[in-house]
Amino acid sequence: xxxxxxxxxxxxxxxxxxxxxxxxxxxxxxxxxxxxxxxxxxxxxxxxxxxxxxxxxxxxxxxxxxxxxxxxxxxxxxxxxxxxxxxxxxxxxxxxxxxxxxxxxxxxxxxxx
Amino acid sequence: xxxxxxxxxxxxxxxxxxxxxxxxxxxxxxxxxxxxxxxxxxxxxxxxxxxxxxxxxxxxxxxxxxxxxxxxxxxxxxxxxxxxxxxxxxxxxxxxxxxxxxxxxxxxxxxxxxxx
Numbered sequence: 001x002x003x004x005x006x007x008x009x010x011x012x013x014x015x016x017x018x019x020x021x022x023x024x025x026x027x028x029x030x031x032x033x034x035x036x037x038x039x040x041x042x043x044x045x046x047x048x049x050x051x052x053x054x055x056x057x058x059x060x061x062x063x064x065x066x067x068x069x070x071x072x073x074x075x076x077x078x079x080x081x082x083x084x085x086x087x088x089x090x091x092x093x094x095x096x097x098x099x100x101x102x103x104x105x106x107x108x109x110x111x112x113x
Numbered sequence: 114x115x116x117x118x119x120x121x122x123x124x125x126x127x128x129x130x131x132x133x134x135x136x137x138x139x140x141x142x143x144x145x146x147x148x149x150x151x152x153x154x155x156x157x158x159x160x161x162x163x164x165x166x167x168x169x170x171x172x173x174x175x176x177x178x179x180x181x182x183x184x185x186x187x188x189x190x191x192x193x194x195x196x197x198x199x200x201x202x203x204x205x206x207x208x209x210x211x212x213x214x215x216x217x218x219x220x221x222x223x224x225x226x227x228x229x
Contacts, residue, residue, distance in 0.1 A: 043222050103156045
């Protein structure tokens with residue numbers, strides 16, 4: 001069945017360094033890939049998304065890259081700050097009205113001061 | 114604030130009981146999704162409704178049911194509750210469906226359910 005694998009499960013980086021989270025999806029028909037950030041006890045919030053007709057998208061310190069051939073997509077956070085500490089979820093869905101979005105298992109990112 | 118509201122924020126109940134969780138989507142959104150998140154776990158998709166009709170089902174237990182009403186709010190009913198049902202339950206909404214490029218989901222604040 002459809003599956004999204006996310007790595008690593010935990011990530012600790014020094015403040016100011018970059019963080020990279022990677023996801024792999026199984027459904028080759030997937031064409032929409034959002035990323036969510038969830039702070040402790042709060043709702044998941046959309047931080048960036050990408051569609052399959054685009055290879056990269058940037059929004060200030062956050063970027064997402066997509067490799068459709070390899071079925072990989074990645075989140076890149078540059079110049080990390082303490083407020084970037086959270087759990088990040090990737091997800092994938094396809095253009096089918098009956099299709100559900102599949103979430104990765106999450107990455108707990110910690111920023112060391 | 115995403116514009117999605119959920120009530121109640123917290124719910125404490127006993128095993129065997131039944132509860133109802135309520136969700137109001139963002140204004141203009143027709144699609145509602147329900148998710149379960151257990152402690153330190155990922156988001157488990159339960160069910161999706163679009164304009165009152167069930168559209169997709171995840172790993173939703175038979176003890177759980179949901180519906181979306183004509184005013185587009187949705188309710189998730191959990192019955193014969195067990196200790197393992199303790200979790201955060203999130204509702205999300207989107208404008209429309211994946212097939213029309215309207216699938217971006219916005220999450221509500223969640224309902225924290227504790228079954229004792």
